[in-house]
Amino acid sequence: MSEFDLIRRHLTGVGTARDDVLVDVGDDCALLRVPAGRELAVGIDTLVAGVHFLPDCDPEALGWKALAVNLSDLAAVGAEPAWATLALTMPEPDEAWLAAFVRGFGALAAAEDVRLVGGDLTRGPLTVTVQAHGFVPADHVLRRAGARPGDLICVSGALGDAGLALRHLTQGEPLDEYLRGRLDRPSPRVALGEVLRGLATSAIDLSDGLISDLGHVLAASGCGARVELERLPLADQVAAAVAVDEDWSLPLASGDDYELCFTLPPAALGQLPVLAAAAGCPLTTIGEIVAGQGLRLVRADGSGWNATGGGYDHFVAS
Ligand SMILES: [Mg+2]
Structure with missing residues:
Protein backbone atom coordinates (compact mmCIF):
# COMPACT_ATOMS: atom_id res chain seq x y z
CA MET A 1 0.00 0.00 0.00
CA SER A 2 1.42 3.42 -1.00
CA GLU A 3 1.93 6.42 1.25
CA PHE A 4 -1.00 8.09 -0.48
CA ASP A 5 -3.29 5.10 0.10
CA LEU A 6 -2.35 5.04 3.79
CA ILE A 7 -2.98 8.77 4.14
CA ARG A 8 -6.32 8.50 2.36
CA ARG A 9 -7.39 5.48 4.40
CA HIS A 10 -6.18 6.56 7.85
CA LEU A 11 -5.61 10.32 8.01
CA THR A 12 -8.77 11.72 6.42
CA GLY A 13 -11.82 12.60 8.48
CA VAL A 14 -9.90 12.54 11.78
CA GLY A 15 -11.35 14.66 14.60
CA THR A 16 -14.26 17.07 14.43
CA ALA A 17 -15.52 18.50 11.12
CA ARG A 18 -15.23 22.31 11.26
CA ASP A 19 -16.68 25.18 9.22
CA ASP A 20 -13.33 27.00 9.25
CA VAL A 21 -11.66 24.17 7.28
CA LEU A 22 -12.17 25.01 3.59
CA VAL A 23 -9.86 22.28 2.25
CA ASP A 24 -8.94 19.27 4.37
CA VAL A 25 -6.39 16.42 4.11
CA GLY A 26 -5.93 15.25 0.51
CA ASP A 27 -4.92 18.35 -1.45
CA ASP A 28 -1.45 19.93 -1.58
CA CYS A 29 -2.33 22.26 1.28
CA ALA A 30 -5.16 22.68 3.71
CA LEU A 31 -7.07 25.96 3.45
CA LEU A 32 -8.15 27.39 6.77
CA ARG A 33 -9.97 30.47 8.00
CA VAL A 34 -9.00 32.27 11.20
CA PRO A 35 -12.03 33.99 12.80
CA ALA A 36 -12.07 37.80 12.82
CA GLY A 37 -10.61 39.35 15.96
CA ARG A 38 -8.53 36.31 16.83
CA GLU A 39 -4.82 35.67 16.71
CA LEU A 40 -3.58 32.33 15.39
CA ALA A 41 -1.54 30.44 18.02
CA VAL A 42 0.75 27.73 16.60
CA GLY A 43 2.87 25.20 18.44
CA ILE A 44 4.90 22.17 17.31
CA ASP A 45 6.42 19.21 19.15
CA THR A 46 8.38 16.18 18.02
CA LEU A 47 8.37 12.88 19.92
CA VAL A 48 11.20 10.46 19.13
CA ALA A 49 11.12 6.75 20.05
CA GLY A 50 13.68 6.01 22.75
CA VAL A 51 13.96 9.69 23.66
CA HIS A 52 10.42 10.89 24.46
CA PHE A 53 8.62 7.55 24.69
CA LEU A 54 9.48 3.86 25.08
CA PRO A 55 9.79 2.25 21.61
CA ASP A 56 7.32 -0.52 22.47
CA CYS A 57 4.68 1.87 23.83
CA ASP A 58 1.02 1.36 22.93
CA PRO A 59 0.40 3.20 19.61
CA GLU A 60 -3.10 4.30 20.66
CA ALA A 61 -1.71 5.96 23.79
CA LEU A 62 1.08 7.53 21.73
CA GLY A 63 -1.45 9.01 19.31
CA TRP A 64 -3.36 10.59 22.19
CA LYS A 65 -0.23 11.92 23.82
CA ALA A 66 1.30 13.34 20.63
CA LEU A 67 -1.73 15.60 20.26
CA ALA A 68 -2.11 16.23 24.02
CA VAL A 69 1.38 17.71 24.44
CA ASN A 70 0.62 20.19 21.64
CA LEU A 71 -2.81 21.13 22.99
CA SER A 72 -1.09 21.72 26.32
CA ASP A 73 1.07 24.39 24.68
CA LEU A 74 -2.05 26.01 23.21
CA ALA A 75 -3.64 25.95 26.68
CA ALA A 76 -0.58 27.72 28.07
CA VAL A 77 -1.28 30.77 25.89
CA GLY A 78 -5.03 30.62 26.46
CA ALA A 79 -5.83 29.43 22.94
CA GLU A 80 -8.86 27.41 21.90
CA PRO A 81 -7.63 24.45 19.76
CA ALA A 82 -8.84 24.21 16.16
CA TRP A 83 -6.53 22.35 13.77
CA ALA A 84 -3.59 19.96 13.77
CA THR A 85 -1.12 18.61 11.24
CA LEU A 86 0.79 15.35 11.65
CA ALA A 87 4.11 14.13 10.22
CA LEU A 88 4.74 10.49 11.06
CA THR A 89 7.95 8.59 10.36
CA MET A 90 7.67 4.80 10.73
CA PRO A 91 10.26 2.02 10.28
CA GLU A 92 7.74 -0.07 8.27
CA PRO A 93 4.33 0.77 6.79
CA ASP A 94 2.51 -1.03 9.62
CA GLU A 95 -1.18 -0.46 8.99
CA ALA A 96 -2.43 -1.93 12.27
CA TRP A 97 -0.02 0.28 14.22
CA LEU A 98 -1.10 3.34 12.21
CA ALA A 99 -4.80 2.58 12.75
CA ALA A 100 -4.27 2.31 16.53
CA PHE A 101 -2.21 5.52 16.59
CA VAL A 102 -4.92 7.44 14.74
CA ARG A 103 -7.59 6.00 17.05
CA GLY A 104 -5.85 7.59 20.05
CA PHE A 105 -5.09 10.84 18.21
CA GLY A 106 -8.65 11.04 16.88
CA ALA A 107 -10.26 10.41 20.27
CA LEU A 108 -8.60 13.47 21.79
CA ALA A 109 -9.11 15.50 18.60
CA ALA A 110 -12.84 14.79 18.72
CA ALA A 111 -13.01 15.57 22.44
CA GLU A 112 -11.36 18.97 21.90
CA ASP A 113 -13.08 19.87 18.57
CA VAL A 114 -9.80 19.62 16.66
CA ARG A 115 -9.57 18.65 12.97
CA LEU A 116 -6.55 16.91 11.47
CA VAL A 117 -6.03 19.07 8.36
CA GLY A 118 -2.73 17.75 7.01
CA GLY A 119 -0.69 14.57 7.18
CA ASP A 120 2.61 13.20 5.95
CA LEU A 121 4.03 9.66 6.20
CA THR A 122 7.71 8.78 5.79
CA ARG A 123 9.84 5.66 6.32
CA GLY A 124 12.56 5.89 9.00
CA PRO A 125 13.13 5.71 12.77
CA LEU A 126 9.80 6.07 14.63
CA THR A 127 9.19 9.79 15.09
CA VAL A 128 5.97 11.77 15.54
CA THR A 129 5.67 15.49 14.85
CA VAL A 130 2.41 17.30 15.51
CA GLN A 131 1.66 20.96 14.94
CA ALA A 132 -1.41 22.39 16.65
CA HIS A 133 -3.24 25.61 15.80
CA GLY A 134 -5.68 27.53 17.94
CA PHE A 135 -7.36 30.91 18.35
CA VAL A 136 -6.97 33.47 21.09
CA PRO A 137 -8.40 36.99 21.42
CA ALA A 138 -5.61 39.42 20.54
CA ASP A 139 -5.60 41.30 23.84
CA HIS A 140 -5.99 38.24 26.08
CA VAL A 141 -2.99 36.09 25.20
CA LEU A 142 -1.27 34.41 28.17
CA ARG A 143 2.50 34.89 28.10
CA ARG A 144 5.49 33.77 30.14
CA ALA A 145 6.43 37.38 30.81
CA GLY A 146 4.11 39.35 33.07
CA ALA A 147 4.55 37.84 36.53
CA ARG A 148 5.13 40.53 39.18
CA PRO A 149 6.40 40.42 42.79
CA GLY A 150 3.48 39.59 45.07
CA ASP A 151 1.67 37.47 42.47
CA LEU A 152 0.51 34.04 43.61
CA ILE A 153 1.96 30.99 41.86
CA CYS A 154 -0.65 28.33 41.11
CA VAL A 155 -0.64 24.92 39.44
CA SER A 156 -3.42 22.71 38.13
CA GLY A 157 -3.92 19.02 38.88
CA ALA A 158 -1.14 17.07 40.56
CA LEU A 159 2.60 16.97 39.94
CA GLY A 160 4.99 14.06 39.48
CA ASP A 161 2.54 11.35 38.41
CA ALA A 162 4.06 10.73 34.98
CA GLY A 163 7.55 10.77 36.46
CA LEU A 164 6.60 8.14 39.01
CA ALA A 165 4.89 6.06 36.31
CA LEU A 166 8.04 6.15 34.18
CA ARG A 167 10.16 5.22 37.20
CA HIS A 168 7.96 2.15 37.82
CA LEU A 169 8.08 1.17 34.13
CA THR A 170 11.84 1.45 33.79
CA GLN A 171 12.27 -0.57 37.00
CA GLY A 172 9.94 -3.27 35.66
CA GLU A 173 7.36 -2.63 38.38
CA PRO A 174 3.57 -2.78 37.82
CA LEU A 175 1.64 0.45 37.22
CA ASP A 176 -1.74 1.23 38.73
CA GLU A 177 -4.48 2.56 36.47
CA TYR A 178 -4.19 6.14 37.72
CA LEU A 179 -0.47 6.45 37.05
CA ARG A 180 -0.79 4.65 33.70
CA GLY A 181 -3.44 7.14 32.62
CA ARG A 182 -1.42 10.12 33.77
CA LEU A 183 1.61 8.97 31.77
CA ASP A 184 -0.16 7.75 28.64
CA ARG A 185 -3.18 10.01 28.34
CA PRO A 186 -2.52 13.41 29.87
CA SER A 187 -5.47 15.83 29.82
CA PRO A 188 -4.36 19.14 28.31
CA ARG A 189 -5.77 21.96 30.45
CA VAL A 190 -7.50 23.70 27.55
CA ALA A 191 -10.52 24.90 29.55
CA LEU A 192 -8.23 26.33 32.23
CA GLY A 193 -6.19 28.29 29.69
CA GLU A 194 -9.37 29.85 28.38
CA VAL A 195 -10.69 30.92 31.81
CA LEU A 196 -7.29 32.39 32.74
CA ARG A 197 -7.35 34.83 29.80
CA GLY A 198 -7.21 38.39 31.00
CA LEU A 199 -6.71 37.26 34.59
CA ALA A 200 -3.41 35.38 34.91
CA THR A 201 -0.32 37.59 34.68
CA SER A 202 1.73 34.71 33.22
CA ALA A 203 1.32 31.06 32.30
CA ILE A 204 3.30 28.06 31.06
CA ASP A 205 2.57 24.36 30.71
CA LEU A 206 4.60 21.89 32.76
CA SER A 207 6.32 19.68 30.23
CA ASP A 208 9.83 19.59 31.68
CA GLY A 209 9.12 19.89 35.42
CA LEU A 210 8.23 22.78 37.71
CA ILE A 211 11.81 23.96 38.35
CA SER A 212 12.60 24.21 34.66
CA ASP A 213 9.27 25.57 33.46
CA LEU A 214 8.70 28.05 36.29
CA GLY A 215 12.30 29.07 35.65
CA HIS A 216 11.28 30.12 32.12
CA VAL A 217 8.51 32.30 33.57
CA LEU A 218 10.90 33.90 36.05
CA ALA A 219 13.49 34.60 33.36
CA ALA A 220 10.88 36.08 31.01
CA SER A 221 9.28 38.13 33.79
CA GLY A 222 12.54 39.29 35.39
CA CYS A 223 11.70 38.18 38.93
CA GLY A 224 12.20 35.39 41.45
CA ALA A 225 9.89 32.99 43.30
CA ARG A 226 9.37 31.28 46.61
CA LEU A 264 -2.40 35.58 39.63
CA PRO A 265 -2.54 39.00 41.27
CA PRO A 266 -3.09 38.45 45.02
CA ALA A 267 -6.55 40.03 44.81
CA ALA A 268 -7.65 37.12 42.58
CA LEU A 269 -7.06 34.48 45.30
CA GLY A 270 -10.75 34.35 46.17
CA GLN A 271 -11.60 33.49 42.56
CA LEU A 272 -9.52 30.30 42.59
CA PRO A 273 -12.42 27.94 43.48
CA VAL A 274 -14.56 29.49 40.73
CA LEU A 275 -11.74 29.10 38.21
CA ALA A 276 -11.20 25.48 39.30
CA ALA A 277 -14.88 24.70 38.84
CA ALA A 278 -14.93 26.35 35.41
CA ALA A 279 -11.75 24.54 34.34
CA GLY A 280 -12.81 21.18 35.77
CA CYS A 281 -9.54 20.57 37.63
CA PRO A 282 -8.07 21.28 41.06
CA LEU A 283 -6.02 24.48 41.38
CA THR A 284 -3.46 24.95 44.13
CA THR A 285 -1.46 27.98 45.28
CA ILE A 286 2.13 26.85 45.82
CA GLY A 287 4.02 30.07 46.48
CA GLU A 288 4.57 33.61 45.35
CA ILE A 289 6.60 35.72 42.98
CA VAL A 290 9.29 37.80 44.69
CA ALA A 291 11.62 40.59 43.64
CA GLY A 292 15.11 39.59 42.53
CA GLN A 293 15.86 36.36 40.78
CA GLY A 294 16.02 32.61 41.31
CA LEU A 295 13.64 30.00 42.67
CA ARG A 296 13.72 29.34 46.41
CA LEU A 297 12.19 26.06 47.59
CA VAL A 298 11.19 26.02 51.25
CA ARG A 299 9.93 23.38 53.67
CA ALA A 300 7.01 23.95 56.05
CA ASP A 301 9.42 25.04 58.82
CA GLY A 302 10.86 27.73 56.54
CA SER A 303 14.17 25.97 55.87
CA GLY A 304 15.40 25.86 52.30
CA TRP A 305 15.59 22.68 50.22
CA ASN A 306 18.52 22.40 47.86
CA ALA A 307 17.37 21.31 44.42
CA THR A 308 20.86 20.09 43.50
CA GLY A 309 20.83 17.41 46.22
CA GLY A 310 19.09 14.03 46.24
CA GLY A 311 17.92 12.54 42.99
CA TYR A 312 17.67 15.80 41.12
CA ASP A 313 21.12 15.67 39.50
CA HIS A 314 20.29 12.27 38.13
CA PHE A 315 17.24 13.69 36.38
CA VAL A 316 19.16 16.61 34.97
CA ALA A 317 21.88 14.31 33.67
CA SER A 318 19.47 11.89 32.00
MG1 LIG B 1 5.16 24.50 26.67
Missing part, protein backbone atom coordinates in the same frame (compact mmCIF):
# COMPACT_ATOMS: atom_id res chain seq x y z
CA VAL A 227 7.66 27.88 46.46
CA GLU A 228 6.53 25.94 49.53
CA LEU A 229 7.19 22.24 49.01
CA GLU A 230 4.43 21.06 51.36
CA ARG A 231 1.88 22.90 49.24
CA LEU A 232 2.69 21.00 46.04
CA PRO A 233 -0.40 19.00 44.98
CA LEU A 234 0.64 15.34 45.06
CA ALA A 235 -1.25 12.10 44.48
CA ASP A 236 -0.87 9.63 47.36
CA GLN A 237 1.57 7.49 45.36
CA VAL A 238 3.85 10.45 44.64
CA ALA A 239 3.63 11.73 48.23
CA ALA A 240 4.71 8.27 49.43
CA ALA A 241 7.64 8.20 47.02
CA VAL A 242 8.73 11.69 48.09
CA ALA A 243 8.51 10.71 51.77
CA VAL A 244 10.99 7.82 51.37
CA ASP A 245 14.07 10.03 51.39
CA GLU A 246 12.66 13.55 51.02
CA ASP A 247 13.44 13.43 47.31
CA TRP A 248 11.29 16.11 45.70
CA SER A 249 12.62 15.47 42.20
CA LEU A 250 9.42 13.71 41.08
CA PRO A 251 7.08 16.72 41.44
CA LEU A 252 9.79 19.30 40.73
CA ALA A 253 11.86 17.93 37.89
CA SER A 254 10.54 14.77 36.28
CA GLY A 255 8.34 16.47 33.67
CA ASP A 256 5.56 15.14 31.44
CA ASP A 257 2.85 16.50 33.78
CA TYR A 258 1.14 18.78 31.20
CA GLU A 259 -0.45 20.79 33.97
CA LEU A 260 -0.49 24.60 33.81
CA CYS A 261 1.58 26.80 36.10
CA PHE A 262 0.30 30.37 36.22
CA THR A 263 0.50 33.53 38.29
Whole structure:
Protein backbone atom coordinates (compact mmCIF):
# COMPACT_ATOMS: atom_id res chain seq x y z
CA MET A 1 0.00 0.00 0.00
CA SER A 2 1.42 3.42 -1.00
CA GLU A 3 1.93 6.42 1.25
CA PHE A 4 -1.00 8.09 -0.48
CA ASP A 5 -3.29 5.10 0.10
CA LEU A 6 -2.35 5.04 3.79
CA ILE A 7 -2.98 8.77 4.14
CA ARG A 8 -6.32 8.50 2.36
CA ARG A 9 -7.39 5.48 4.40
CA HIS A 10 -6.18 6.56 7.85
CA LEU A 11 -5.61 10.32 8.01
CA THR A 12 -8.77 11.72 6.42
CA GLY A 13 -11.82 12.60 8.48
CA VAL A 14 -9.90 12.54 11.78
CA GLY A 15 -11.35 14.66 14.60
CA THR A 16 -14.26 17.07 14.43
CA ALA A 17 -15.52 18.50 11.12
CA ARG A 18 -15.23 22.31 11.26
CA ASP A 19 -16.68 25.18 9.22
CA ASP A 20 -13.33 27.00 9.25
CA VAL A 21 -11.66 24.17 7.28
CA LEU A 22 -12.17 25.01 3.59
CA VAL A 23 -9.86 22.28 2.25
CA ASP A 24 -8.94 19.27 4.37
CA VAL A 25 -6.39 16.42 4.11
CA GLY A 26 -5.93 15.25 0.51
CA ASP A 27 -4.92 18.35 -1.45
CA ASP A 28 -1.45 19.93 -1.58
CA CYS A 29 -2.33 22.26 1.28
CA ALA A 30 -5.16 22.68 3.71
CA LEU A 31 -7.07 25.96 3.45
CA LEU A 32 -8.15 27.39 6.77
CA ARG A 33 -9.97 30.47 8.00
CA VAL A 34 -9.00 32.27 11.20
CA PRO A 35 -12.03 33.99 12.80
CA ALA A 36 -12.07 37.80 12.82
CA GLY A 37 -10.61 39.35 15.96
CA ARG A 38 -8.53 36.31 16.83
CA GLU A 39 -4.82 35.67 16.71
CA LEU A 40 -3.58 32.33 15.39
CA ALA A 41 -1.54 30.44 18.02
CA VAL A 42 0.75 27.73 16.60
CA GLY A 43 2.87 25.20 18.44
CA ILE A 44 4.90 22.17 17.31
CA ASP A 45 6.42 19.21 19.15
CA THR A 46 8.38 16.18 18.02
CA LEU A 47 8.37 12.88 19.92
CA VAL A 48 11.20 10.46 19.13
CA ALA A 49 11.12 6.75 20.05
CA GLY A 50 13.68 6.01 22.75
CA VAL A 51 13.96 9.69 23.66
CA HIS A 52 10.42 10.89 24.46
CA PHE A 53 8.62 7.55 24.69
CA LEU A 54 9.48 3.86 25.08
CA PRO A 55 9.79 2.25 21.61
CA ASP A 56 7.32 -0.52 22.47
CA CYS A 57 4.68 1.87 23.83
CA ASP A 58 1.02 1.36 22.93
CA PRO A 59 0.40 3.20 19.61
CA GLU A 60 -3.10 4.30 20.66
CA ALA A 61 -1.71 5.96 23.79
CA LEU A 62 1.08 7.53 21.73
CA GLY A 63 -1.45 9.01 19.31
CA TRP A 64 -3.36 10.59 22.19
CA LYS A 65 -0.23 11.92 23.82
CA ALA A 66 1.30 13.34 20.63
CA LEU A 67 -1.73 15.60 20.26
CA ALA A 68 -2.11 16.23 24.02
CA VAL A 69 1.38 17.71 24.44
CA ASN A 70 0.62 20.19 21.64
CA LEU A 71 -2.81 21.13 22.99
CA SER A 72 -1.09 21.72 26.32
CA ASP A 73 1.07 24.39 24.68
CA LEU A 74 -2.05 26.01 23.21
CA ALA A 75 -3.64 25.95 26.68
CA ALA A 76 -0.58 27.72 28.07
CA VAL A 77 -1.28 30.77 25.89
CA GLY A 78 -5.03 30.62 26.46
CA ALA A 79 -5.83 29.43 22.94
CA GLU A 80 -8.86 27.41 21.90
CA PRO A 81 -7.63 24.45 19.76
CA ALA A 82 -8.84 24.21 16.16
CA TRP A 83 -6.53 22.35 13.77
CA ALA A 84 -3.59 19.96 13.77
CA THR A 85 -1.12 18.61 11.24
CA LEU A 86 0.79 15.35 11.65
CA ALA A 87 4.11 14.13 10.22
CA LEU A 88 4.74 10.49 11.06
CA THR A 89 7.95 8.59 10.36
CA MET A 90 7.67 4.80 10.73
CA PRO A 91 10.26 2.02 10.28
CA GLU A 92 7.74 -0.07 8.27
CA PRO A 93 4.33 0.77 6.79
CA ASP A 94 2.51 -1.03 9.62
CA GLU A 95 -1.18 -0.46 8.99
CA ALA A 96 -2.43 -1.93 12.27
CA TRP A 97 -0.02 0.28 14.22
CA LEU A 98 -1.10 3.34 12.21
CA ALA A 99 -4.80 2.58 12.75
CA ALA A 100 -4.27 2.31 16.53
CA PHE A 101 -2.21 5.52 16.59
CA VAL A 102 -4.92 7.44 14.74
CA ARG A 103 -7.59 6.00 17.05
CA GLY A 104 -5.85 7.59 20.05
CA PHE A 105 -5.09 10.84 18.21
CA GLY A 106 -8.65 11.04 16.88
CA ALA A 107 -10.26 10.41 20.27
CA LEU A 108 -8.60 13.47 21.79
CA ALA A 109 -9.11 15.50 18.60
CA ALA A 110 -12.84 14.79 18.72
CA ALA A 111 -13.01 15.57 22.44
CA GLU A 112 -11.36 18.97 21.90
CA ASP A 113 -13.08 19.87 18.57
CA VAL A 114 -9.80 19.62 16.66
CA ARG A 115 -9.57 18.65 12.97
CA LEU A 116 -6.55 16.91 11.47
CA VAL A 117 -6.03 19.07 8.36
CA GLY A 118 -2.73 17.75 7.01
CA GLY A 119 -0.69 14.57 7.18
CA ASP A 120 2.61 13.20 5.95
CA LEU A 121 4.03 9.66 6.20
CA THR A 122 7.71 8.78 5.79
CA ARG A 123 9.84 5.66 6.32
CA GLY A 124 12.56 5.89 9.00
CA PRO A 125 13.13 5.71 12.77
CA LEU A 126 9.80 6.07 14.63
CA THR A 127 9.19 9.79 15.09
CA VAL A 128 5.97 11.77 15.54
CA THR A 129 5.67 15.49 14.85
CA VAL A 130 2.41 17.30 15.51
CA GLN A 131 1.66 20.96 14.94
CA ALA A 132 -1.41 22.39 16.65
CA HIS A 133 -3.24 25.61 15.80
CA GLY A 134 -5.68 27.53 17.94
CA PHE A 135 -7.36 30.91 18.35
CA VAL A 136 -6.97 33.47 21.09
CA PRO A 137 -8.40 36.99 21.42
CA ALA A 138 -5.61 39.42 20.54
CA ASP A 139 -5.60 41.30 23.84
CA HIS A 140 -5.99 38.24 26.08
CA VAL A 141 -2.99 36.09 25.20
CA LEU A 142 -1.27 34.41 28.17
CA ARG A 143 2.50 34.89 28.10
CA ARG A 144 5.49 33.77 30.14
CA ALA A 145 6.43 37.38 30.81
CA GLY A 146 4.11 39.35 33.07
CA ALA A 147 4.55 37.84 36.53
CA ARG A 148 5.13 40.53 39.18
CA PRO A 149 6.40 40.42 42.79
CA GLY A 150 3.48 39.59 45.07
CA ASP A 151 1.67 37.47 42.47
CA LEU A 152 0.51 34.04 43.61
CA ILE A 153 1.96 30.99 41.86
CA CYS A 154 -0.65 28.33 41.11
CA VAL A 155 -0.64 24.92 39.44
CA SER A 156 -3.42 22.71 38.13
CA GLY A 157 -3.92 19.02 38.88
CA ALA A 158 -1.14 17.07 40.56
CA LEU A 159 2.60 16.97 39.94
CA GLY A 160 4.99 14.06 39.48
CA ASP A 161 2.54 11.35 38.41
CA ALA A 162 4.06 10.73 34.98
CA GLY A 163 7.55 10.77 36.46
CA LEU A 164 6.60 8.14 39.01
CA ALA A 165 4.89 6.06 36.31
CA LEU A 166 8.04 6.15 34.18
CA ARG A 167 10.16 5.22 37.20
CA HIS A 168 7.96 2.15 37.82
CA LEU A 169 8.08 1.17 34.13
CA THR A 170 11.84 1.45 33.79
CA GLN A 171 12.27 -0.57 37.00
CA GLY A 172 9.94 -3.27 35.66
CA GLU A 173 7.36 -2.63 38.38
CA PRO A 174 3.57 -2.78 37.82
CA LEU A 175 1.64 0.45 37.22
CA ASP A 176 -1.74 1.23 38.73
CA GLU A 177 -4.48 2.56 36.47
CA TYR A 178 -4.19 6.14 37.72
CA LEU A 179 -0.47 6.45 37.05
CA ARG A 180 -0.79 4.65 33.70
CA GLY A 181 -3.44 7.14 32.62
CA ARG A 182 -1.42 10.12 33.77
CA LEU A 183 1.61 8.97 31.77
CA ASP A 184 -0.16 7.75 28.64
CA ARG A 185 -3.18 10.01 28.34
CA PRO A 186 -2.52 13.41 29.87
CA SER A 187 -5.47 15.83 29.82
CA PRO A 188 -4.36 19.14 28.31
CA ARG A 189 -5.77 21.96 30.45
CA VAL A 190 -7.50 23.70 27.55
CA ALA A 191 -10.52 24.90 29.55
CA LEU A 192 -8.23 26.33 32.23
CA GLY A 193 -6.19 28.29 29.69
CA GLU A 194 -9.37 29.85 28.38
CA VAL A 195 -10.69 30.92 31.81
CA LEU A 196 -7.29 32.39 32.74
CA ARG A 197 -7.35 34.83 29.80
CA GLY A 198 -7.21 38.39 31.00
CA LEU A 199 -6.71 37.26 34.59
CA ALA A 200 -3.41 35.38 34.91
CA THR A 201 -0.32 37.59 34.68
CA SER A 202 1.73 34.71 33.22
CA ALA A 203 1.32 31.06 32.30
CA ILE A 204 3.30 28.06 31.06
CA ASP A 205 2.57 24.36 30.71
CA LEU A 206 4.60 21.89 32.76
CA SER A 207 6.32 19.68 30.23
CA ASP A 208 9.83 19.59 31.68
CA GLY A 209 9.12 19.89 35.42
CA LEU A 210 8.23 22.78 37.71
CA ILE A 211 11.81 23.96 38.35
CA SER A 212 12.60 24.21 34.66
CA ASP A 213 9.27 25.57 33.46
CA LEU A 214 8.70 28.05 36.29
CA GLY A 215 12.30 29.07 35.65
CA HIS A 216 11.28 30.12 32.12
CA VAL A 217 8.51 32.30 33.57
CA LEU A 218 10.90 33.90 36.05
CA ALA A 219 13.49 34.60 33.36
CA ALA A 220 10.88 36.08 31.01
CA SER A 221 9.28 38.13 33.79
CA GLY A 222 12.54 39.29 35.39
CA CYS A 223 11.70 38.18 38.93
CA GLY A 224 12.20 35.39 41.45
CA ALA A 225 9.89 32.99 43.30
CA ARG A 226 9.37 31.28 46.61
CA VAL A 227 7.66 27.88 46.46
CA GLU A 228 6.53 25.94 49.53
CA LEU A 229 7.19 22.24 49.01
CA GLU A 230 4.43 21.06 51.36
CA ARG A 231 1.88 22.90 49.24
CA LEU A 232 2.69 21.00 46.04
CA PRO A 233 -0.40 19.00 44.98
CA LEU A 234 0.64 15.34 45.06
CA ALA A 235 -1.25 12.10 44.48
CA ASP A 236 -0.87 9.63 47.36
CA GLN A 237 1.57 7.49 45.36
CA VAL A 238 3.85 10.45 44.64
CA ALA A 239 3.63 11.73 48.23
CA ALA A 240 4.71 8.27 49.43
CA ALA A 241 7.64 8.20 47.02
CA VAL A 242 8.73 11.69 48.09
CA ALA A 243 8.51 10.71 51.77
CA VAL A 244 10.99 7.82 51.37
CA ASP A 245 14.07 10.03 51.39
CA GLU A 246 12.66 13.55 51.02
CA ASP A 247 13.44 13.43 47.31
CA TRP A 248 11.29 16.11 45.70
CA SER A 249 12.62 15.47 42.20
CA LEU A 250 9.42 13.71 41.08
CA PRO A 251 7.08 16.72 41.44
CA LEU A 252 9.79 19.30 40.73
CA ALA A 253 11.86 17.93 37.89
CA SER A 254 10.54 14.77 36.28
CA GLY A 255 8.34 16.47 33.67
CA ASP A 256 5.56 15.14 31.44
CA ASP A 257 2.85 16.50 33.78
CA TYR A 258 1.14 18.78 31.20
CA GLU A 259 -0.45 20.79 33.97
CA LEU A 260 -0.49 24.60 33.81
CA CYS A 261 1.58 26.80 36.10
CA PHE A 262 0.30 30.37 36.22
CA THR A 263 0.50 33.53 38.29
CA LEU A 264 -2.40 35.58 39.63
CA PRO A 265 -2.54 39.00 41.27
CA PRO A 266 -3.09 38.45 45.02
CA ALA A 267 -6.55 40.03 44.81
CA ALA A 268 -7.65 37.12 42.58
CA LEU A 269 -7.06 34.48 45.30
CA GLY A 270 -10.75 34.35 46.17
CA GLN A 271 -11.60 33.49 42.56
CA LEU A 272 -9.52 30.30 42.59
CA PRO A 273 -12.42 27.94 43.48
CA VAL A 274 -14.56 29.49 40.73
CA LEU A 275 -11.74 29.10 38.21
CA ALA A 276 -11.20 25.48 39.30
CA ALA A 277 -14.88 24.70 38.84
CA ALA A 278 -14.93 26.35 35.41
CA ALA A 279 -11.75 24.54 34.34
CA GLY A 280 -12.81 21.18 35.77
CA CYS A 281 -9.54 20.57 37.63
CA PRO A 282 -8.07 21.28 41.06
CA LEU A 283 -6.02 24.48 41.38
CA THR A 284 -3.46 24.95 44.13
CA THR A 285 -1.46 27.98 45.28
CA ILE A 286 2.13 26.85 45.82
CA GLY A 287 4.02 30.07 46.48
CA GLU A 288 4.57 33.61 45.35
CA ILE A 289 6.60 35.72 42.98
CA VAL A 290 9.29 37.80 44.69
CA ALA A 291 11.62 40.59 43.64
CA GLY A 292 15.11 39.59 42.53
CA GLN A 293 15.86 36.36 40.78
CA GLY A 294 16.02 32.61 41.31
CA LEU A 295 13.64 30.00 42.67
CA ARG A 296 13.72 29.34 46.41
CA LEU A 297 12.19 26.06 47.59
CA VAL A 298 11.19 26.02 51.25
CA ARG A 299 9.93 23.38 53.67
CA ALA A 300 7.01 23.95 56.05
CA ASP A 301 9.42 25.04 58.82
CA GLY A 302 10.86 27.73 56.54
CA SER A 303 14.17 25.97 55.87
CA GLY A 304 15.40 25.86 52.30
CA TRP A 305 15.59 22.68 50.22
CA ASN A 306 18.52 22.40 47.86
CA ALA A 307 17.37 21.31 44.42
CA THR A 308 20.86 20.09 43.50
CA GLY A 309 20.83 17.41 46.22
CA GLY A 310 19.09 14.03 46.24
CA GLY A 311 17.92 12.54 42.99
CA TYR A 312 17.67 15.80 41.12
CA ASP A 313 21.12 15.67 39.50
CA HIS A 314 20.29 12.27 38.13
CA PHE A 315 17.24 13.69 36.38
CA VAL A 316 19.16 16.61 34.97
CA ALA A 317 21.88 14.31 33.67
CA SER A 318 19.47 11.89 32.00
MG1 LIG B 1 5.16 24.50 26.67
